[in-house]
């Protein structure tokens with residue numbers, strides 16, 4: 001791929017979200033990613049590889065658990081954090097001595113990686129802190145002329161970012177829930193995953209307000225959502241509804257105010273994950289003031305979905321959610 005070799009940026013589809021890619025070994029090219037995204041330079045990038053066999057080239061140590069997880073889930077939505085090899089420039093890892101590595105499960109991404117023949121550093125292809133892109137047109141809308149090439153691979157199949165597991169300290173630590181459920185990871189023999197304390201923010205995806213639309217996101221229990229929608233409409237607000245809980249739990253649709261925008265995200269957690277970011281963008285496109293969301297059940301992709309919903313609402317949740 002000539003653009004990558006020339007130090008230019010290439011946006012490309014993965015199974016999770018679109019990435020904004022650069023040659024991971026070219027410090028100047030990687031700096032462009034930080035500039036275009038408006039991302040603080042101490043936030044590490046994920047480095048994409050074409051196959052697990054490349055692990056030994058880009059990580060300085062690969063524990064058994066890493067090989068087992070790579071074998072089980074690559075290509076796929078799992079990022080492994082390992083001690084970095086000296087071949088990875090510091091700018092790529094935001095100055096950290098570890099590197100996040102993953103092999104994406106998308107034919108266009110794999111073709112790009114194989115043709116380029118090297119590692120591609122790529123964060124999600126959106127401006128820092130905003131909603132991740134799951135379609136090529138989202139990238140064009142967000143980044144416009146700042147990116148030289150946008151490869152169109154259609155809508156992303158998973159729709160939420162990869163699960164990040166840190167293997168630098170012996171026992172695997174979950175840094176970000178994502179496209180592979182924690183339960184599936186723990187099915188791998190001998191791999192038990194602990195969760196990082198919420199107070200630590202090593203992964204910027206863990207910042208309070210992140211993945212955020214312009215509209216304010218309020219997470220409301222299903223039993224309160226219709227009442228809250230009416231109250232907001234009475235205040236002259238434009239309201240969008242994101243029902244991540246089956247509608248049966250939330251009363252019937254006729255209980256919602258006329259004119260509220262219903263953001264349909266399908267029938268289960270998998271479909272909701274796939275359509276989540278596009279739904280937030282639809283609310284913004286419709287100039288909604290507030291997105292009222294019901295929290296998803298935590299099975300399957302529900303854990304990752306709940307995490308992104310919490311981040312989209314940031315500290316701005318005005319209605320406390322009963323536990």
Ligand code: TXA
Nearest residue numbers: 016018019044045098099100123124161162203204205
């Ligand atoms: O699904 C994905 O992971 C997508 C696609 C494009 O692959 N990429 C993505 O990248 O979500 P980004 O930059 O938006 O988020 C990368 C996350 C950040 O939270 C970052 O802190 C974490 O990965 N990360 C990367 N390297 C790390 C490291 N060495 N230690 C800890 N966290 C790391």
Ligand code: MG
Nearest residue numbers: 123124132205
């Ligand atoms: Mg991102």
